[in-house]
Amino acid sequence: xxxxxxxxxxxxxxxxxxxxxEAHPETTDSISFRQKQYEHGLAWVHFPExxxxxxxxxxxxMIVFDEISKHSKVIHTTPPASVIGIGMGAPVVxxxxxxxxxxxxxxxxxxxxxxxxxxxxxxxxxxDVAGLSSLAIRDGDEWIVNGQKVWTTVAxxxxxxxxxxxTDPDAPKHDGLSYFLLDMKAPGVEVRPLYxxxxxxxxxxxxxxxxxxxxARMLGQEGQGWRVAITTLMNERVAIGGGGSKRKGGGxxxxxxxxxxxxxxxxxxxxxxxxxxxxxxxxYMDNELLRLTAQRARASQKAGNxxxxxxxxxxxxxxxxxxxxxxxxxxxxxDALAFEAGYALRQTAGAPDSVEGIAKYQFLxxxxxxxxxxxxxxxxxxxxxxxxxxxxEPRIDKEVPWKDVPRS
Amino acid sequence: xxxxxxxxxEHEELRATLRAFLNECSDEATVREQMSTERGYxxxxxxxxxxxxxxxxxxxxxxxxxxGYGYVELLVVMEEMGRALLCSPYLSTAVLAxxxxxxxxxxxxxxxxxxxxxxxxxVAAVAHAEPNGRxxxxxxxxxATRSGDQWTLSGEKTWVLDGGSAQVILVLxxxxxxxxxxxxxxxxxGLRREAVPPLDLTRKISQLHFEDAPAELISAGDQSxxxxxxxxxxxxxxSAEQMGGAQWCLETAVEYAKTRLQFGRPIGSYQAIKHxxxxxxxxxxxxxxxxxxACFAAAEQEDDFLEMADLAQSACSEAFFxxxxxxxxxxxxxxxxxxxxxxxxxxRAKASDLLFGDAAQHRESLANRVGx
Numbered sequence: 001x002x003x004x005x006x007x008x009x010x011x012x013x014x015x016x017x018x019x020x021x022e023a024h025p026e027t028t029d030s031i032s033f034r035q036k037q038y039e040h041g042l043a044w045v046h047f048p049e050x051x052x053x054x055x056x057x058x059x060x061x062m063i064v065f066d067e068i069s070k071h072s073k074v075i076h077t078t079p080p081a082s083v084i085g086i087g088m089g090a091p092v093v094x095x096x097x098x099x100x101x102x103x104x105x106x107x108x109x110x111x112x113x114x115x116x117x118x119x120x121x122x123x124x125x126x127x128d129v130a131g132l133s134s135l136a137i138r139d140g141d142e143w144i145v146n147g148q149k150v151w152t153t154v155a156x157x158x159x160x161x162x163x164x165x166x167t168d169p170d171a172p173k174h175d176g177l178s179y180f181l182l183d184m185k186a187p188g189v190e191v192r193p194l195y196x197x198x199x200x201x202x203x204x205x206x207x208x209x210x211x212x213x214x215x216a217r218m219l220g221q222e223g224q225g226w227r228v229a230i231t232t233l234m235n236e237r238v239a240i241g242g243g244g245s246k247r248k249g250g251g252x253x254x255x256x257x258x259x260x261x262x263x264x265x266x267x268x269x270x271x272x273x274x275x276x277x278x279x280x281x282x283x284y285m286d287n288e289l290l291r292l293t294a295q296r297a298r299a300s301q302k303a304g305n306x307x308x309x310x311x312x313x314x315x316x317x318x319x320x321x322x323x324x325x326x327x328x329x330x331x332x333x334x335d336a337l338a339f340e341a342g343y344a345l346r347q348t349a350g351a352p353d354s355v356e357g358i359a360k361y362q363f364l365x366x367x368x369x370x371x372x373x374x375x376x377x378x379x380x381x382x383x384x385x386x387x388x389x390x391x392x393e394p395r396i397d398k399e400v401p402w403k404d405v406p407r408s
Numbered sequence: 409x410x411x412x413x414x415x416x417x418e419h420e421e422l423r424a425t426l427r428a429f430l431n432e433c434s435d436e437a438t439v440r441e442q443m444s445t446e447r448g449y450x451x452x453x454x455x456x457x458x459x460x461x462x463x464x465x466x467x468x469x470x471x472x473x474x475x476g477y478g479y480v481e482l483l484v485v486m487e488e489m490g491r492a493l494l495c496s497p498y499l500s501t502a503v504l505a506x507x508x509x510x511x512x513x514x515x516x517x518x519x520x521x522x523x524x525x526x527x528x529x530x531v532a533a534v535a536h537a538e539p540n541g542r543x544x545x546x547x548x549x550x551x552a553t554r555s556g557d558q559w560t561l562s563g564e565k566t567w568v569l570d571g572g573s574a575q576v577i578l579v580l581x582x583x584x585x586x587x588x589x590x591x592x593x594x595x596x597x598g599l600r601r602e603a604v605p606p607l608d609l610t611r612k613i614s615q616l617h618f619e620d621a622p623a624e625l626i627s628a629g630d631q632s633x634x635x636x637x638x639x640x641x642x643x644x645x646x647s648a649e650q651m652g653g654a655q656w657c658l659e660t661a662v663e664y665a666k667t668r669l670q671f672g673r674p675i676g677s678y679q680a681i682k683h684x685x686x687x688x689x690x691x692x693x694x695x696x697x698x699x700x701x702a703c704f705a706a707a708e709q710e711d712d713f714l715e716m717a718d719l720a721q722s723a724c725s726e727a728f729f730x731x732x733x734x735x736x737x738x739x740x741x742x743x744x745x746x747x748x749x750x751x752x753x754x755x756r757a758k759a760s761d762l763l764f765g766d767a768a769q770h771r772e773s774l775a776n777r778v779g780x
Contacts, residue, residue, distance in 0.1 A: 277772075278775075281772070281778075282771065284774075285722060296414070312689065379686075380686035384682035388685055390681075390682050391674045394677070
């Protein structure tokens with residue numbers, strides 16, 4: 001096969017303009033436009049030709065975006081429900097999918113026609129995902145799956161699920177897993193909203209009762225599901241720990257400062273006021289330090305020697321965020337006894353109209369920051385072991401059959 | 409705030425040179441030897457640092473015999489000195505006094521004194537704080553007395569770094585034109601220098617008693633704003649030193665956690681210890697960001713420099729102190745002994761925090777600047 005010739009920036013821009021002649025975002029709906037974008041190889045230019053890409057470097061994706069914004073006031077960016085499909089589903093299909101899967105699934109992932117979700121976490125397998133216990137049993141050309149998944153974003157909108165499940169309980173935990181594409185419309189798949197601390201249901205629980213999956217929908221080999229899952233997880237890590245606000249006093253810090261500046265005069269004694277002011281100053285500093293550390297990480301990445309700054313960000317950000325909203329609540333004092341938004345179940349994010357409303361909501365929502373995407377405790381293990389080189393804990397679950405490992 | 413905060417290859421070379429030098433001249437035995445002397449440093453090493461390495465005049469302009477470097481180079485130098493716990497009049501002379509002269513003094517004194525400092529022939533002390541315990545400019549109460557062309561000073565100055573060994577004392581006092589800088593001969597009649605037994609043995613401090621001591625006025629006009637900047641530049645440099653100290657603590661604690669065995673395994677394999685180390689890493693990296701931000705802002709004379717200096721003082725003071733405290737804890741009983749050097753860093757950490765007004769005062773200053 002001939003090597004694809006590297007495309008220069010101008011050729012790529014010309015190609016974008018050709019797409020815009022055929023379909024223009026200002027006159028085309030998102031799905032139709034993104035279908036065309038895919039056909040032209042401009043969906044994800046770092047994918048191979050024929051799969052929505054042109055075999056270019058990932059950073060050339062910015063050029064496509066830039067050229068479209070030059071010629072259109074409307075930009076059809078990634079639909080919110082498609083973030084998981086595009087960020088994790090597509091790379092997994094490209095790496096492990098059959099030719100037919102790539103041809104049929106990738107265009108619809110990109111266009112937003114088909115939403116994807118990730119079925120990894122279980123009630124009994126949070127930090128220890130590889131210890132999960134949903135079970136698939138082979139039945140001819142099919143597998144029959146039973147179990148429960150949890151923390152599944154957009155499951156209620158999804159056409160396809162990336163399912164990690166156990167296929168061999170006699171193997172050590174990492175070796176007994178397989179990875180399937182699950183048809184979310186299949187009989188036995190039940191999606192329930194997961195009612196959370198804020199009153200919202202950002203996530204779902206997914207129950208699998210005798211769900212049949214064709215063997216052909218297994219990605220990777222039987223027993224190699226963990227390796228496939230790592231591909232998915234690596235693509236997930238990219239998104240977390242973004243390094244806080246991009247400018248001084250911006251973002252959430254600005255909201256805290258607003259709460260502070262709008263505080264009820266006289267509600268706190270001078271001594272309490274001084275203590276609160278110090279806490280606000282600390283939060284301001286913390287967010288500055290996050291921003292500066294992210295900036296330093298970018299600078300050292302550019303210089304080709306990435307340091308520990310990046311790994312530090314996720315842990316720090318979670319703890320800083322929780323502390324910051326606790327401070328906001330303490331500034332409001334007894335006014336925080338009221339929770340105006342109420343706790344009626346809703347599946348869309350609430351949009352409080354006041355900065356106090358935002359603070360009350362974030363006070364609750366931020367508890368998840370040190371749990372989602374790796375708990376702070378797991379992050380400290382990672383920093384301790386992979387960055388500082390400290391020895392791991394003795395493991396009792398590594399070399400033994402999964403079925404013999406104690407579980408709660 | 410500067411866009412780029414990264415060191416060049418030249419900076420890394422400077423670091424390597426310094427580390428090699430400090431491994432020789434500031435190893436633990438030397439630190440212990442020097443800290444037990446009255447002077448508190450080795451004059452030969454000080455001369456060598458000035459003459460062979462150009463360190464005494466690092467930030468002094470070339471016209472006054474200095475190297476004319478900026479705060480990014482100073483950042484590297486201070487970080488390495490902090491790591492090695494160097495006993496030296498560097499902070500008092502090459503940073504605080506040099507800055508006071510560069511920002512507050514007349515040209516004649518600059519020429520005379522900066523040249524001597526850069527050449528390593530003069531240790532200089534700045535007398536600033538007073539027994540009222542305040543470190544802000546408004547807290548300065550000493551008022552100079554004039555009779556004809558002669559000025560005299562009376563009163564007390566506290567916590568004067570290297571006040572005992574200095575060959576020149578620079579004193580902040582008030583005159584009709586506002587805050588002014590005076591030059592006082594350490595041997596002047598009416599000046600009594602009293603050594604204070606220090607919490608941190610690696611930096612010597614004195615209390616100065618003035619009783620109609622003759623002084624030479626070497627500034628013109630009110631120096632309040634200039635001296636505020638001098639203090640901020642000094643704390644920015646000090647923050648880099650604190651960050652270097654924190655990094656030493658982190659590395660020392662981690663190394664011990666890898667090798668100390670209890671209950672049949674390295675203590676670093678227990679999460680109780682591992683998580684302490686991870687938190688130290690986070691805080692030290694944040695301190696690094698803060699020290700970089702302050703020193704890069706100083707180097708490029710950014711508008712938000714004073715704010716960044718406050719931020720760095722608070723972040724680096726706390727990071728160094730926590731790192732030193734946890735390093736004692738991780739070393740268990742040994743960490744409490746005189747034999748291990750950890751207590752020297754612990755004392756340096758607290759003393760550095762308190763030296764120019766503590767972290768809480770700098771956060772208050774930051775809050776005022778940001779308008780909280």
